Amino acid sequence: MNMAKYNPQKIEKKWQEAWYKSSIFKAKNGSKNKKFYLLVEFPYPSGDGLHVGHCRSYTALDIIARKKRMQGFNVLFPMGWDAFGLPTENYAIKKGVHPSVVTKKNTDNFRRQMKSLGLSFDWSREINTTDPKYYKWTQWIFLQLFKNNLAYKDKIAINWCPKDKIGLANEEVINGKCERCGAKVEKRDKEQWMIKITKYADRLIEDLNLVDYLEKIKIQQKDWIGESHGALIKFSLEGSEEFIEVFTTRIDTIFSGTFLILSPGHNFIDKYKNKIENIDEVLKYRETAKNTSDIDRTNQDKDITGVELKGITVKNPATNEEMPVWTADFVLEQYGTGVVFADAHDKRDFKMAKKYGIPLRTSIKPENELSAQKAKNLEECFEGEGALYNSMHFDGLTSSEARPKIISWLREKGYAENKISYKLRDWVFSRQHYWGEPIPMIFCVKCGWQAVLEKNLPVELPKVKKYQPTDTGESPLSAIEKWVNVKCPKCKGPAKRETDTMPNWAGSNWYYLAYTMPKISNFKFQISNSAKEFSQWMPVDWYNGGMEHTTLHLLYSRFIFKFLWDIGAVPKIIGAEPYKKRTSHGMILGEGGIKMSKSKGNVINPDSVVKQYGADTLRVYEMFIGPFEQMIPWDIKGVVGSRRFLEKIYNLVLKKAIPAKIPTVSPSRTRDEVGAEENFKKLLHKTIKKVGDDIEAMKFNTAVSSLMEFVNAWSIAENSLDKPASDKGYGLAKKDLQEFLKILSPFAPHLSEELWQRAGFKGLCCAQKWPKYDEKLIEEKNILLIVQINGKVRDKIEVNAGITQKQAEEIVLKLEKIKNRITNIKEVEKVVFVPGKLINFVTIDKDK
């Protein structure tokens, strides 16, 4: 047998070129076939190249794309580059190369790697967020936000990373540390462009009902937006018409409210400077609080501190009692109104009152008598719900009954209203860096902030000598006078450009729309848009990405899409959600279950796996490694198993001429069952069904294992009988081999293509129709009936699938071991019969 060994390095290149030449992966605008838009998050093209984690999700979606194409869908499966970002900028600073040069090099490398994996992206639609033709529209979106009052400039205390010298969004701060570099984040007051995502908070929650996202993704988004229903209460200032508004979800505790606590930064303090007798002390406390980083402030063990605002009191609208006003740093300025009313039913309030001797009162009774006593005696704090007391005519009501009643009672007096509050905050959109989209705004002393005229877009990044951010927090762009100084678009007077750039999320807000156009240079946004490219492809049918983007990219892009939809920049017919379905992949960890990282030296480079084992092996391995949505450690030995599997197929097909039939042998069956060529066909059709179903459910691991089972059966027939099946004249039938190669092809496309050709079949394997399984064939005529006694398996017999209980009993009771067990010792009390599955004899001891 002088056949060549399986040599993926040789065949894979060849087929990649063949696919490219045939344009088979190109999405067709205007096609009559049903569309299917599959999207996988585009990567940030780092200098490290593709990660095996990228390969996992790309291969998974590639498998779906390939299957959908074979099923006759007009598939859009695009790829591009989210290329603005700090690592590129840092590299550029270090090496003195322009970031665009670095980007070009990195994207070339990523593209090469993706192609080497046989991923079926439509490369003709490739986009790059740093391409001026692309970011022209990123800037256009910003202008529309500005025109619709959703972009505004505000001086706020931002999260400032002292190492990266950059302002961070709340979402980018992890445990008080910079998401990128891990440096402790500081607070800094800075003028920033802000985007009013909060205006969409309710719809971003509500519309989750319209989409098919993994439940955990929905939950995370909801939690992040953090909607809570409550009330806004007015506490009037003693001796004044003024009042302070407080948001609460626990208005049922209003009768126990004995003091008010403001956040240290609350503007009330500035407003009543003159009235506050100890203003110096209060301002000093504010300063200290500001300098306490988030990580220290949220430390649970930290002692509670606070300062009373002497000379100021407010009136509790429920009790009419006078209440002192304090400030404490556990009250957050950004949530609610930045004020809480304090009582004995909140741990922090309780602790604070105890510490400073502020009077406390309770008004909620816990069910448990002991806790009720302790709570009443102010020995411990009760935070739960219960029955009201000390609450006038609301006494006896439960917390949830009381809330709406108290609100309407106070509302009538003009002191309360229903209110929904969100944790979500407006999106800090400014970055003081070079490598980002310039914010297309101009500041004129006379006219204020003016939008760059749309016809002047894009505002291109100018060439600079230094990309280094400055310590003052100014963007490096501010140093380029020629670029900064412009005419005001309104009064034509001297004005200056905004030198901040956009965050790296800006470009990914709308990239799924860019792909709908065959060429980015033809792309166009406009108001009252009815572009058929949008309505042909949108919404995205299936979007896969990382869990880490759930509260960032996924939320942002849903918001921006809704905005574009509202202003008519995308046709209404698409609907208000960009992604129909969202799934998420698990990370690939290093061997031993630790994270892959350069510092640990356990990073697996896909190139080396492709070189040593081949792309198909890598693909099959990454699908077989474990459940797609689960984190999984890399195991180099497992790669070998996938390689063996492919090699086995290669040998099976090429060792023989194409035989006609094969007997069935599945590893679990005895070899005596051989003989039914029908059985082998049956196994094939079962496999076709299983693989198809599993791909849709993203159960790639079990899809691969069912392919393996089929191949094992095939291999046994060829190798372990007295004579190979094909020598006897019955191997795998030609047509069945075709069907098998077709279902294998999404997983191992190169090998399938090669074997398809070598077996003498016409055309490209990946262009064939996805096989249909034969329902009748899959239907089992005979089943293995489980025979149980008292729920324990005692025997298994093969019987006709339609067997009745009577017939089954008759057969089973004749079996020696069953007969003995039952008739000798016990008496049958009851028989449970599950048609097609099992028969169970429930017995009682004869003695009893």
Place this chain on the structure above:
RNA sequence: GCGGACGUGGCGGAAUUGGCAGACGCGCUGGCUUCAGGAGCCAGUGGGAGCAAUCUCGUGAGGGUUCAACUCCCUCCGUCCGCACCA
């Protein structure tokens, strides 16, 4: 603290959703391929008892429901992830 996921052989993991626990792969053991090698082939492989047929125990721990529980319910232990002074 809150929310979510999870716990099955030496390892990664299967189990039609209440009906054969351990599919498939790795590893290991034995054998075959008239040299060697393995990324080839065959067989075996949860623990215990037995020459064997077979018996028995077994899905983090304990309890419950059921003819029947990896699966459902309760209590506890443990791991991972997300959020975290959110009024």
